[in-house]
Amino acid sequence: xxxxxxxxxxxxxxxxxxxxxxxxxxxxxxxxxxxxxxxxxxxxxxxxxxxxxxxxxxxxxxxxxxxxxxxxxxxxxxxxxxxxxxxxxxxxxxxxxxxxxxxxxxxxxxxxxxxxxxxxxxxxxxxxxxxxxxxxxxxxxxxxxxxxxxxxxxxxxxxxxxxxxxxxxxxxxxxxxxx
Numbered sequence: 001x002x003x004x005x006x007x008x009x010x011x012x013x014x015x016x017x018x019x020x021x022x023x024x025x026x027x028x029x030x031x032x033x034x035x036x037x038x039x040x041x042x043x044x045x046x047x048x049x050x051x052x053x054x055x056x057x058x059x060x061x062x063x064x065x066x067x068x069x070x071x072x073x074x075x076x077x078x079x080x081x082x083x084x085x086x087x088x089x090x091x092x093x094x095x096x097x098x099x100x101x102x103x104x105x106x107x108x109x110x111x112x113x114x115x116x117x118x119x120x121x122x123x124x125x126x127x128x129x130x131x132x133x134x135x136x137x138x139x140x141x142x143x144x145x146x147x148x149x150x151x152x153x154x155x156x157x158x159x160x161x162x163x164x165x166x167x168x169x170x171x172x173x174x175x176x177x178x179x
Contacts, residue, residue: 007161007164007168009165010159010162010165013157019149020100023146025078025081025082032067032071032075070114084100085100088100091165091168094166094167097162101157105150105154108146111142115139115142
């Protein structure tokens with residue numbers, strides 16, 4: 001191949017970026033949107049006129065006016081990652097390959113801290129409910145899917161076709177020495 005031919009985006013790189021956008025941007029945004037929607041629904045519930053008289057002066061849910069700070073950070077990281085992924089999809093500037101790699105590693109660390117940070121709470125203070133077992137199982141599934149997506153993206157971005165796409169040209173082929 002000549003050096004003047006500009007390499008196209010490999011299908012594997014397209015798949016890697018699309019998977020990472022779904023996993024690191026769309027799913028967290030949909031999750032937080034659902035939480036916000038449910039909270040706004042309960043905020044909008046009508047309150048009985050005689051609620052104080054019958055002892056119902058405490059709200060059904062507290063803190064329903066917004067999202068927790070952790071969820072807001074998750075939304076910000078998701079939007080930032082979406083911008084990084086769009087630039088990585090374009091392939092310009094060439095450093096976007098490394099920015100995408102570091103963004104994926106950073107968001108993975110953040111997600112793992114969210115997933116397993118909450119499980120360290122003492123069961124005596126938090127309580128035990130029927131969802132504890134399924135939450136533990138889903139955390140394991142989330143860990144495995146996170147690992148598969150991250151490993152695939154990191155592996156494919158470092159392959160030669162992806163490097164050539166971000167570089168903007170193919171490296172010259174080595175000339176075989178004639179005997």
